[in-house]
Amino acid sequence: GKIDKHIGDAIMALWSVDKTREDDAEQAIHAALAMQRELVNIREMHNLQLEIRIGINTGLVFFGTVGTIGELTAMGDTVNTASRLETSAPVGGILISHATYKLIKGIFDVVKQEPLSVKGKTEPLQVYLVKRARPHKFHPSTRGIEGIETHMVGRDAELEKLKAIFYTVSSKKETTLVSIVGEAGIGKSRLLSEFNNWLYVAPDLVCYFKGRATEQTTGTPYALLRGLFALRFQIKEDDSLPTVWKKFEDGVAEYLFEDSERKAHFLGAWLGYNFKDSPHLAVIHGDAQQLNDRGLLYLAQFFSAAAEKNTTIILLEDIHWADVPSLDAIVNVLKRQPQLPLLVLSLARPPFFESKPDWGENIPVYVQIDLHTLPIEQSYQLVEQILQKATSVPVTLHDLIVNQAEGNPFYAEELIKMLIDNGVIVTDEENWQINLDRLGALNVPPTLIEVLQARLDKLDPEDRVTLQRASVIGRIFWDRALVQLAADDFPETSKYLSNLQAKEFIFQRRSPAFTDTLEFTFKHAVLHNVTYESVLKRTRKLYHKQAAQWLVDVTEESDRQDEYAAAIAEHYSPGIMRLPTSPIQKLLICTVKHWHSRQ
Ligand SMILES: Nc1ncnc2c1ncn2[C@@H]1O[C@H](COP(=O)(O)OP(=O)(O)OP(=O)(O)O)[C@@H](O)[C@H]1O
Numbered sequence: 001g002k003i004d005k006h007i008g009d010a011i012m013a014l015w016s017v018d019k020t021r022e023d024d025a026e027q028a029i030h031a032a033l034a035m036q037r038e039l040v041n042i043r044e045m046h047n048l049q050l051e052i053r054i055g056i057n058t059g060l061v062f063f064g065t066v067g068t069i070g071e072l073t074a075m076g077d078t079v080n081t082a083s084r085l086e087t088s089a090p091v092g093g094i095l096i097s098h099a100t101y102k103l104i105k106g107i108f109d110v111v112k113q114e115p116l117s118v119k120g121k122t123e124p125l126q127v128y129l130v131k132r133a134r135p136h137k138f139h140p141s142t143r144g145i146e147g148i149e150t151h152m153v154g155r156d157a158e159l160e161k162l163k164a165i166f167y168t169v170s171s172k173k174e175t176t177l178v179s180i181v182g183e184a185g186i187g188k189s190r191l192l193s194e195f196n197n198w199l200y201v202a203p204d205l206v207c208y209f210k211g212r213a214t215e216q217t218t219g220t221p222y223a224l225l226r227g228l229f230a231l232r233f234q235i236k237e238d239d240s241l242p243t244v245w246k247k248f249e250d251g252v253a254e255y256l257f258e259d260s261e262r263k264a265h266f267l268g269a270w271l272g273y274n275f276k277d278s279p280h281l282a283v284i285h286g287d288a289q290q291l292n293d294r295g296l297l298y299l300a301q302f303f304s305a306a307a308e309k310n311t312t313i314i315l316l317e318d319i320h321w322a323d324v325p326s327l328d329a330i331v332n333v334l335k336r337q338p339q340l341p342l343l344v345l346s347l348a349r350p351p352f353f354e355s356k357p358d359w360g361e362n363i364p365v366y367v368q369i370d371l372h373t374l375p376i377e378q379s380y381q382l383v384e385q386i387l388q389k390a391t392s393v394p395v396t397l398h399d400l401i402v403n404q405a406e407g408n409p410f411y412a413e414e415l416i417k418m419l420i421d422n423g424v425i426v427t428d429e430e431n432w433q434i435n436l437d438r439l440g441a442l443n444v445p446p447t448l449i450e451v452l453q454a455r456l457d458k459l460d461p462e463d464r465v466t467l468q469r470a471s472v473i474g475r476i477f478w479d480r481a482l483v484q485l486a487a488d489d490f491p492e493t494s495k496y497l498s499n500l501q502a503k504e505f506i507f508q509r510r511s512p513a514f515t516d517t518l519e520f521t522f523k524h525a526v527l528h529n530v531t532y533e534s535v536l537k538r539t540r541k542l543y544h545k546q547a548a549q550w551l552v553d554v555t556e557e558s559d560r561q562d563e564y565a566a567a568i569a570e571h572y573s574p575g576i577m578r579l580p581t582s583p584i585q586k587l588l589i590c591t592v593k594h595w596h597s598r599q
């Protein structure tokens with residue numbers, strides 16, 4: 001995070017300022033817990049009576065310059081509520097809003113509090129007190145809706161393929177690397193979790209090593225491997241140094257019998273643990289190259305020894321965030337040992353291959369399993385599963401979720417959660433009720449915004465602005481319209497469009513509606529929505545006007561005004577087309593047609 005400002009004796013800090021990360025809310029709470037811990041030390045050290053309260057909220061803020069010195073700060077309802085949470089928190093406590101809670105559910109232990117009434121708000125706010133981070137356990141990190149268990153829908157072929165690979169690896173002793181690849185929320189972790197369940201009851205004994213990369217540690221060398229060993233050897237963050245040494249020595253000795261203490265120390269030191277005072281390391285006099293060579297060697301020896309005992313699976317989740325040295329080390333192990341019952345199973349989102357195009361090359365056996373969006377019948381099945389407690393689900397609601405989610409299970413879950421939040425779906429232990437009257441415009445849920453915003457933030461500025469301009473034209477847009485919006489500042493619009501295509505933000509459509517244009521579509525309605533929301537309101541208005549003008553001109557050329565009157569109306573009054581029965585909408589279309597015919 002970033003410290004925004006000091007107000008009296010308070011500090012205001014912000015996350016997601018320069019760059020959004022999927023775990024910003026989690027990081028904010030970790031920071032809050034760390035502050036409380038540190039305060040204990042400060043109190044002891046300086047013999048002070050000092051206490052702090054912390055309030056955390058999540059939402060959109062206005063970010064701009066204020067005051068006589070033009071200081072840059074965040075303002076608005078989200079900030080005011082955060083401040084209210086802080087003043088209401090008990091001394092020494094961390095109070096969070098429901099919006100924040102939704103993003104960290106399951107990661108921290110929290111206690112639900114009495115709702116808090118806040119000036120200017122009609123309904124009291126649901127708030128929670130954070131107690132502690134939950135201990136680090138490994139289960140594939142799928143998301144889901146609390147209290148609802150779904151069967152895996154589809155993916156039979158993929159699961160069978162994984163089982164077959166497992167049998168081949170163990171019977172033929174072929175070192176194998178598998179990548180399960182698919183966009184966020186498509187079901188990589190879910191597939192893996194089903195495979196895990198199967199392994200659990202399968203007759204074969206396996207050695208299992210699991211590591212998960214996170215956005216936080218992409219730049220930290222060996223973070224992925226260190227996490228893998230920490231989990232396997234049960235090393236905790238707050239273990240004392242002697243305990244860490246002992247756990248490392250015992251863990252390594254489980255497979256490497258000869259000289260295991262020395263190897264453990266090298267391996268540990270190489271991965272970044274503190275083995276500075278180890279007598280074994282004295283021989284290399286701190287030479288990094290030697291440490292690296294031995295680290296790699298002992299890592300390979302360790303996994304070979306494990307594989308000689310039982311078929312060994314190394315599971316690497318979310319390698320799109322993995323640090324490069326860890327990945328290189330794994331590849332090194334695979335290449336050194338082509339004939340082992342060793343299976344490395346990695347999960348990645350497609351952008352991973354932009355930075356690691358050679359992943360899988362020159363590995364004894366490499367298999368890639370691509371996960372695509374669910375076909376429409378399976379999407380219906382999935383929604384049915386999630387809404388299993390609702391006695392009758394209106395077809396309109398079913399259609400709405402399936403259409404918006406477009407085959408992405410995570411999107412479907414999030415949209416349903418949003419409908420629950422908006423009171424369209426009223427949940428109960430047993431029976432869920434549907435309240436269609438409360439269905440207004442469908443907003444994008446906060447979790448999805450985080451995931452997609454994080455992707456947008458990673459784009460080069462020109463690509464991003466091009467995408468933002470396109471989003472104002474619509475889910476479907478045309479290159480010539482974009483050029484009009486870009487005026488002269490982006491002469492290379494087509495280059496940016498190819499970049500965006502390569503990164504799978506957009507696709508080109510066959511048979512464009514207008515001559516001499518290329519027609520594109522956003523990959524996903526929700527992505528379109530989030531991109532649109534990221535355009536400043538003032539700028540949006542200008543782009544809308546230009547887009548409308550372009551449509552007016554081009555439809556006149558092709559004599560298709562009627563077809564596009566609604567689209568033009570939408571540009572004059574964005575959002576209006578989402579309200580299907582709106583009389584204003586009809587009026588607007590008429591006005592546009594009328595105005596257009598008079599031009
Ligand atoms: N085939 C499926 N049947 C039922 N539920 C599914 C299916 N695929 C995914 N889900 C559910 O959708 C949610 C998202 O899936 P999952 O977490 O596996 O996505 P992911 O591909 O691992 O995404 P990320 O890249 O963000 O880690 C989870 O709650 C998961 O249980």
Ligand SMILES: [Mg+2]
Binds near residue numbers: 141142188189190
């Ligand atoms: Mg996952």
